[in-house]
Amino acid sequence: MPSNTPDSSQNIASEIEVDDANQRHQLRMQRKKKIIDEKIASATIKRGLIVMNCGNGKGKSSSGLGMVMRALGHEKKVGVVQFIKGAMSTGEEKFLRRFPDEVEFHAMGEGYTWNTQDRERDVLKANLAWLQAQRFLRDPSISLVLLDEVNIALKYHYLDVDMVIADLQNRPMMQHVILTGRGALPSLIEIADTVTEMREVKHAFKCGVGAQECIEW
Amino acid sequence: MPSNTPDSSQNIASEIEVDDANQRHQLRMQRKKKIIDEKIASATIKRGLIVMNCGNGKGKSSSGLGMVMRALGHEKKVGVVQFIKGAMSTGEEKFLRRFPDEVEFHAMGEGYTWNTQDRERDVLKANLAWLQAQRFLRDPSISLVLLDEVNIALKYHYLDVDMVIADLQNRPMMQHVILTGRGALPSLIEIADTVTEMREVKHAFKCGVGAQECIEW
Numbered sequence: 534m535p536s537n538t539p540d541s542s543q544n545i546a547s548e549i550e551v552d553d554a555n556q557r558h559q560l561r562m563q564r565k566k567k568i569i570d571e572k573i574a575s576a577t578i579k580r581g582l583i584v585m586n587c588g589n590g591k592g593k594s595s596s597g598l599g600m601v602m603r604a605l606g607h608e609k610k611v612g613v614v615q616f617i618k619g620a621m622s623t624g625e626e627k628f629l630r631r632f633p634d635e636v637e638f639h640a641m642g643e644g645y646t647w648n649t650q651d652r653e654r655d656v657l658k659a660n661l662a663w664l665q666a667q668r669f670l671r672d673p674s675i676s677l678v679l680l681d682e683v684n685i686a687l688k689y690h691y692l693d694v695d696m697v698i699a700d701l702q703n704r705p706m707m708q709h710v711i712l713t714g715r716g717a718l719p720s721l722i723e724i725a726d727t728v729t730e731m732r733e734v735k736h737a738f739k740c741g742v743g744a745q746e747c748i749e750w
Numbered sequence: 751m752p753s754n755t756p757d758s759s760q761n762i763a764s765e766i767e768v769d770d771a772n773q774r775h776q777l778r779m780q781r782k783k784k785i786i787d788e789k790i791a792s793a794t795i796k797r798g799l800i801v802m803n804c805g806n807g808k809g810k811s812s813s814g815l816g817m818v819m820r821a822l823g824h825e826k827k828v829g830v831v832q833f834i835k836g837a838m839s840t841g842e843e844k845f846l847r848r849f850p851d852e853v854e855f856h857a858m859g860e861g862y863t864w865n866t867q868d869r870e871r872d873v874l875k876a877n878l879a880w881l882q883a884q885r886f887l888r889d890p891s892i893s894l895v896l897l898d899e900v901n902i903a904l905k906y907h908y909l910d911v912d913m914v915i916a917d918l919q920n921r922p923m924m925q926h927v928i929l930t931g932r933g934a935l936p937s938l939i940e941i942a943d944t945v946t947e948m949r950e951v952k953h954a955f956k957c958g959v960g961a962q963e964c965i966e967w
Contacts, residue, residue: 558869565864576960584965586809590946591801595816596809602819603812603841604964624820647782652775677964709964726959728951729807737943743793747821747894747926748801748944 581708582726583701587684587717590731597679597711598625601636604709609676611636612669616662617682617714620644623750637675639665642682652689659691666700673705684714687721694720798925799943800918804901804934807948814896814928815842818853821926826893828853829886833879834899834931837861840967854892856882859899869906876908883917890922901931904938911937 584600586593604611613629619640629638641662643649663686669678686692698720701710712721722728738744801817803810821828830846836857846855858879860866880903886895903909915937918927929938939945955961 555869559867562864562867566867569864572955573960576955576958578957578959579962580959582954582959582962582965584808585951587951588949591944592803592809592813592816592946592948595820596813598816598819599809599812599814599842600965602815602845603967606841606843606845607963609964624823625816626823628819628823647779647786650776650779650783652772709962722951725952726954726957727808727965728953729809730949730951731809732805732947732949734802734804734939734945734947735942736945737799738789738793740795740943741793742795742797742799742943743790745796745799745926746824747826748799748817750820 579707581704581706581710583724584709584711585717585722585725585728586711586713586731587715587722587728588730588732589715590733591736592731593713593715594625594681596729596731597681597713600677600709600711601629601679604677605632605635607676608635610674611677611679612666612672612675613638613679613681614662614666614669614683615640615642615681616659616686617642617644618750620648621750624746625750637669641665655686655689656691659686662686663692663697663700670700670704670708670710673708675708677709677711678704679711680713682714683712684717684721686714687718688714688716694718697721698724796924798921798923798927800941801926801928802934802939802942802945803928803930803948804932804939804945805947805949806932807950808953809948810930810932811842811898813946813948814898814930817894817926817928818846818896821894822849822852824893825852827891828894828896829883829889829892830855830896830898831879831883831886831900832857832859832898833876833903834859834862835967837865838967841963842967854886858882862902872903872906873908876903879903880909880914880917887917887921887925887927890925892925894926894928895921896928897930899931900929901934901938903931904935905931905933911935914938915941 586596601611619642626640629636641658643658649655666680669675687694803813818828836859843857846853860875866872883897886892904911
């Protein structure tokens with residue numbers, strides 16, 4: 534019988550092995566699902582979050598923009614204030630300006646502090662940008678607010694940190710706020726709900742690759 | 751003379767102090783600008799990058815989506831393959847489907863491995879998703895490819911890592927690819943140009959807050 538040839542018994546053996554591997558996988562995944570389902574069942578609170586993206590690695594602002602995209606997908610209204618960017622046109626600005634009814638977009642900076650070299654003007658611009666942020670933080674019709682690079686304005690003391698914390702804490706209950714930028718102040722990390730440090734493992738810039746559209750702006 | 755009253759001389763003194771602080775700031779920023787300008791001047795290479803977003807923290811997929819947004823702002827064509835997501839509708843899917851001429855979007859997963867519990871089916875789905883990724887990676891008209899959660903498919907050996915690396919390395923010269931997901935393989939980190947570990951500092955989920963639209967999907 535063909536099933537008795539060495540070849541086919543080997544095939545059967547390896548099929549049993551595959552079946553075993555699949556069954557082991559299934560059992561492992563059932564156990565994992567049980568643990569995860571329990572965790573999900575106990576996480577029942579729904580409220581607006583403060584999400585903080587800090588650290589020196591790539592992905593802080595872009596992650597904020599990704600959440601803006603998700604909010605737009607759910608037909609929510611979004612407010613964006615960019616505290617440092619504004620001196621040059623960016624991909625996100627060009628794109629988001631296509632949806633004026635869904636996104637209010639303000640790029641109010643004039644570049645990084647080493648480009649402006651004018652502290653008084655930086656302070657003025659940062660505070661004008663915060664006035665805009667305040668308007669969003671008092672408007673319950675806005676579901677998600679992105680305060681891009683606000684950490685830098687706080688780190689250089691361009692903004693009063695107590696004012697910023699008070700405005701964040703007094704915002705509408707279900708509103709999400711995303712704060713980004715290097716050098717996050719401990720007091721902001723303290724009040725944030727979800728904090729991610731974008732840790733640089735490797736960066737193309739250090740291998741001589743310049744900042745490029747799509748990736749950096 | 752009013753300028754001789756104690757009050758006004760104090761004002762003048764504090765104005766001089768402010769001027770000093772501003773000048774010091776300006777000098778510091780001029781020095782910083784010089785260093786940064788030199789770095790920028792030496793980073794002259796322009797080419798497509800492999801960007802890897804890994805780690806256990808929040809922001810891996812959302813950062814990829816933010817770069818998708820930037821690319822759309824620059825009127826570039828984008829291809830997205832989601833390897834795990836697909837079982838439920840997400841904000842990004844609803845949003846990106848509004849632009850069929852600009853984004854080709856495929857959510858080809860059926861949930862996390864512990865939800866499907868069927869290894870053979872996971873392997874099949876992952877390889878079907880890779881066929882789609884291959885199509886993007888061979889098409890020079892697509893400027894940016896997002897392979898969302900591909901790291902998970904690689905970690906569980908659903909995909910052949912040598913095939914994945916070969917396809918990534920043979921892609922068009924100027925095409926950017928973003929890889930996301932936990933458990934990135936060292937061989938993928940090795941070939942990536944920019945690698946960020948999203949490190950979890952704090953997560954609302956652990957304080958009983960459930961995953962929420964806009965933020966997590």
